[in-house]
Amino acid sequence: MSTPTAVLEGLGTALPPRVVTNAELADRLDTSDEWIRSRTGISERRMVAPGVATSDLAVEAGERALKSANVHEVDLVVVATTTPDHPCPATAPDVASRLGLGPVPAYDMAAVCSGFVYALSGAAGAIASRQAGRVLVIGSETFSSIISPEDRSTAVIFGDGAGAVVLRAGSAGEPGSLLGFDLGSDGALADLIKIPGSGSRQRATGLPPDPDDSWFTMQGRPVFTNAVKRMAGSADALLKRIGWPVDSVDRFVGHQANVRILHAVAEQLGVPADRAVINLDKVGNTSAASIPLAMGAAVADGDLAPGDRVLISAFGGGVTWGSAALVWPDLTAL
The missing domain is CATH 3.40.47.10 (Thiolase/Chalcone synthase)
Incomplete structure (x- = not known):
């Protein structure tokens, strides 16, 4: 029996509605639109409203990924994040529950900006070992919650958002594998x-x-x-x-x-x-x-x-x- 391969079958994203432009940041930091663009390539970023947490964005992106894949059930949920809702417990079980996925295993992946790739690898391993036939992988961040608003070196760079994919068991020759x-x-x-x-x-x-x-x-x-x-x-x-x-x-x-x-x-x-x-x-x-x-x-x-x-x-x-x-x-x- 051949080893199953993880195949991408759904993709969803979520961005907060609030747009923060370089000009807005320049008003309170010692910087300018030209300085930010020339050093980072960034013109604007998104920021969550008060009361919105990482899990809220994760649920929104996860819902869209499931809809993109036209599925309602998965066997595992992995949330890659540096900004969990709490140090304890993990954010993923709450996300799985709010998505109505039942008592599936769920865990957080903490590898900062590499977190999504690490989570993909873990999900692919679960599929290859037949622990899961379908996995929801989410990268979700509210970096505005951990960035000092007065630190020019970081405040101009980071934004909030979430993206999710659904992986299913398939074969290496398929598109999306x-x-x-x-x-x-x-x-x-x-x-x-x-x-x-x-x-x-x-x-x-x-x-x-x-x-x-x-x-x-x-x-x-x-x-x-x-x-x-x-x-x-x-x-x-x-x-x-x-x-x-x-x-x-x-x-x-x-x-x-x-x-x-x-x-x-x-x-x-x-x-x-x-x-x-x-x-x-x-x-x-x-x-x-x-x-x-x-x-x-x-x-x-x-x-x-x-x-x-x-x-x-x-x-x-x-x-x-x-x-x-x-x-x-x-x-x-x-």
């Missing part, structure tokens, strides 16, 4: 991207928490360098493993962190810049939600078509990185 993964991490670089406080390490000091330590921090220059190196290296290793020549890649869907990172990774790989899917200009960096949001936007714009060879790659805190590949199926993104 996930053909392989390449994952990695380097904990020695953990300080590059982190929230210093709010965890057991801070509590173990016995010292009163510093309120500033509850905000997300990032060291921009070394993050840029490592992101390009690791995404390009991971993507190249995966292409070699599955036997795809670089020039056969039709679309490169990288984590939407920074337009300069995306172009630099494409250049290192030898993928033409116009094959890189980019939607961060409208939504910013949405961490674990960025890849499914980018795929949804590309389908809507006609930039992803059935039969396209798609290469996915991401880099995030941990540090972590990962890549995946598939031939795009015929589906409607909602």
Whole structure:
């Protein structure tokens, strides 16, 4: 009996209605629209309204993904997020319950911006081992809840949103089949991207928490360098493993962190810049939600078509990185 392969059959996205423009940020930060655009490629981002949490976006994206796949049941739910509703319990069981999916297993994946790729890999493994015949994978973030509104280095970059996919058991020859993964991490670089406080390490000091330590921090220059190196290296290793020549890649869907990172990774790989899917200009960096949001936007714009060879790659805190590949199926993104 052949090993089942995870096949993409549904895609849904969710974005908060509130648009935050560069001009709005420039009014309260020492920056400008030109400064933000030139360094990040971002023009605007979305932000949740007061009272809206990560699970709310996850449920909306999940509903749309299930509708896209025309299914009502799954065997597993995985939510990739850096901004769970609570430190405990996980967000995924609540999402599964609110989606009416019954007592299915559900868990969170914490790999920051690489979270969606890691979650895809875990879901594909569950399908390959026959633990699940169908899996709902969601990347959902409300980064506005962990970004200091006064920190120019992060406030201009991140946005809120969610994207979800439905995977089913199928065969490797089908359109939509996930053909392989390449994952990695380097904990020695953990300080590059982190929230210093709010965890057991801070509590173990016995010292009163510093309120500033509850905000997300990032060291921009070394993050840029490592992101390009690791995404390009991971993507190249995966292409070699599955036997795809670089020039056969039709679309490169990288984590939407920074337009300069995306172009630099494409250049290192030898993928033409116009094959890189980019939607961060409208939504910013949405961490674990960025890849499914980018795929949804590309389908809507006609930039992803059935039969396209798609290469996915991401880099995030941990540090972590990962890549995946598939031939795009015929589906409607909602």
